[in-house]
Amino acid sequence: MKAKEAMEALPEYFQGLLQSSSAQRPAWNMEMIRSGASNVWSYVDACMIAAALALYEINGDRRYLTFADEFLDWYVESDGSIRTYYMGEWNIDNICPGKNLFPLLQYTGKEKYQKAIFLLQKQLEQMPRTKEGSFWHKGIYPWQVWLDGLFMAQPFYMKYEMEYGDGQGWKDILLQFSNVQRLMKKENGLYFHGYDESRSMYWADPKTGCSPNCWGRAVGWLMAALADVLEASGPDKSKELNDFLGRMALELVQALAPWQQEDGMFLQVLDMPEAKGNYPETSATMLIAYGILKCIRLGYLPAEYRRMAQRAFEGTVQRYLTRQADGSLKLGGICLVAGLGGAAHRDGSLKYYFGEPVVENEGKGIAPLMLCYTELIR
Secondary structure, X not given: OOHHHHHHHHHHHHHHHHHOOOOOOOOOOHHHHHHOOOOOOOHHHHHHHHHHHXXXXXXXXXXXXXXXXXXXXXXXXXXXXXXXXXHHHOOHHHHHHHHHHHHHHHHXXXXXXXXXXXXXXXXXXXXXXOOOOOEOOXXXXXXXXXXXXXXHHXXXXXXXXXXXXXXXXXXXXXXXXXXXXXXXXXXXXXXXXXXXXXXXXXXXXXXXXXXXXXXXXXXXXXXXXXXXXXXXXXXXXXXXXXXXXXXXXXXXXXXXXXXXXXXXXXXXXXXXXXXXXXXXXXXXXXXXXXXXXXXXXXXXXXHHHHHHXXXXXXXXXXXXXXXXXXXXXXXXXXXXXXXXXXXXXXXXXXXXXXXXXXXXXXXXXXXXXXXXXXXXHO
């Protein structure tokens, strides 16, 4: 699909997904649909809700706000507890949906959203950490830091700091990002997917502790995290943090530029274009483009990089967004899930990343596409 047609069609596509979804059964969660399991408090839904709230902010269409409110209202109980959420899992992914509670509290005034914010912040306050001070990724992944985790926790953490913090939380946020830069950055300026401080995992390099490869979506999560924290941060309270994250974003975009493919997309494993089985991947490409566009809007990246993001959007919709015979839209090229360790012995190898299922109309690709779209129409 051509970019102009996609820009016109995406609101219809997104509205259709919202209309066929509820908190219990979101149409975009292919992991849940494939397994037959009940839906849970999740970062995938959080990204879709963030896109809905961004669209409401831009065009004032209350359908987006109503959907977001009804979705989170189902999860958050009157006392601020959250259905399906258990703090003792120490799962950093579960912080991500909390960032949507801040605008919903502002728009609706529901006190229970504030209580849920405090509950999630309590998890961060008690979260296990590496010796360097970074949050563990999950309780089941001790001593590990994944790029994904910066996106999952830090935007919420920054919003909390600006709204309720003591003015010092930004230093901890800076520590989390600087640890990743120091420990997980590759010589070519990209970042490895994960880091194991203990060096005990089979996927960890015994010297560096890093996983073997630069998974595209993980680097996309990092790019989006930089943009979202910079947006949440105040210009004066945390200038040192803002300056650091702005430099980190610029260096990352400069490192990404040589790996952008001819059609504008980025690959499943970013810097292995000759590897058999590698492919242009939707979620990675759109997260990178979204982060670039937002950082430009906020003044942290030069405007010259807008073309890089536009090429990414154009390449993605041209390759993977198609209109079906019944008039519906389909978005393809989305890696269903990728991680490290676990029962499936996910080793971070090229074979592993290329072997994960590639699906259509999945939230991990739809949400970044829509977030990129919101930045384009701003």
